[in-house]
Amino acid sequence: MLEWASSIQAFPNQNYMSKLLLLPLVALTFACSLNAQETLVSRTSTTTFYSHAPLEDIEAVNNRTTAALNLEKGEIVVKMLIKHFEFENALMQEHFNENYMESETYPSALFKGTIVTENPIDINVDGDYEVEVKGTLTIHGVEQAHTGVATITVADRQVSGKTVFIARPKDFDIEIPTVVVRNIAEEIEVTTTLDFGSK
């Protein structure tokens, strides 16, 4: 996903950024055709994470991930609420929220940044566009510069995207107690799939 560090001062808070990206959405609601200038919005995208550790594998899904993408400006914001991650094991979900993510203190995770690509994404040309994303990833109240790769897919003027990256709990000041250190991986695989085709 993305490095927004150099331009973050131009957008002093994430609410402003979200609103900035959403302003064209009001017009989009009534638009009949899609063009690259419009900001695409999704409220039903998906983020999963997978932890592979010696004693157990842990997976959780968040189906209420939101995103705003402006292809022309190359700007993207992805945001989700930590409490919307669902686990198979309710006790694990409770520990995740209360002990590790402290989700009432840090309710959301946020990525905001830019898409870097030599081949501009053409909404009229179907295909998979491999892009680099640079920006700031905020988890557990800790901001980290993040650079990754993503695939933006255009099909019948519908846009979707996917990125997979590794997040390390210690980078975000998430403490894993020694007693469960063999249950939780030091590197968590995070997959975000954005779907701008619905809602």
Add this chain to the structure above:
Amino acid sequence: MKNSIKIIIGLALVGVAVAYMLLTPKGEINITKAATAHELNAGALYAAFSEDETAANAEYAGSVIEVKGILTAVEKNDTDQFQLSLDAEDDLGAVVCTLTQAPADLTNLEIGSSVTVKGICTGYLFDVVIDQAVLL
């Protein structure tokens, strides 16, 4: 029974109770019976998050709140839960309340009517999110 055996049995029972507490998820709270921490209208709640998300999180996130507002939409989400959207007096977002259980009677829910919803404020995305909600 010797006192030592009684003590051992007592400690074992305490151990079992502690283990049960640690290994049993607390589950969702009973929102209807839960004490309300804040009562406000949807516009004020949305404005609080829109203007200063960090401060609003500190004030409202995780709290049981009662929100009054004008109903603008009733939808079902992907998991078949009803979501009520309340007018946030802002073109860019709403207060979206996900009901734990479907209301017994939806016919009373008219778009444009004033409703009061009680639930847990989970945070702010494009909308302010209220989960585990009940219609008052």
